[in-house]
Amino acid sequence: MKNLKAGCILTATIILTSLLALSPPTWAAKYELTRNSIEEAKEVNAGDISLFRVKLGDAEATAVEALVEARISGVRAEQEGTFILLWDKENPTGAMAGVRITDGKVDLIFINNRFAHKVRGIFRHILGAKSTKEIRDLLGPEDFPNETLMGAKLLYEKQGFLVNFLERQVNVEFCLGCQDLFSGF
Secondary structure (H helix, E strand, O other): OHHHHHHHHHHHHHHHHHHHHHOOHHHHOOEEOOOOOOOOHHHOOHHHEEEOOEEOOOEHHHHHHHHHHOOOOOEEEEEEOOEEEEEEOOOOOOEEEEEEEEOOEEEEEEEEHHHOOOOOOHHHHHHOOOOHHHHHHHHOOOOEEEEOOOOEEEEEOOOOEEEEEEOOEEEEEEOOOOHHHHOOO
16 A cells, blocks of 8 residues: 555656656746736846846747737737737837847847836836936946936847836846947947
8 A cells, every 4th residue: 555655656756856847947937927927126137137038048939839829818919020018908008128130039028117017026116216316226237328318228148138218118138148238438
């Protein structure tokens, strides 16, 4: 009887381990922008970010399947050139989030203040910020400041993201090693 129980437990463990090994790696994202509430800026890294299960480095087919072909509640998605743009169905004044695809892979994820009602965690506060001081209070000092009379670009290169602040418009771009993103500094 003990051998039967041990055999059943071993079999169940092997099956569970096999299923976990076969699951898509995008499910293992540390910070899904629409689900996880990470509040510590030190825990945020662009490599751990996902937008509706799409991560940096994912294949174009994965991004199209997850963002365009899947039905996301309250969101209209469309592919325009190298971008997959997500629009709020209730207020379609402009894209609220999206990804850029270069060489068949996702190399940039962006969100802006129109996406604040869907995002969770620290980026909800950042997208609702009224000043660069608020953003710096949340994220700490940036690696390379670039502030003008019109607004600011706050580059957190070590963590892989850039916050663009222009009056009340806030845009966050996540990218790993994107030279075009960091070239303005």
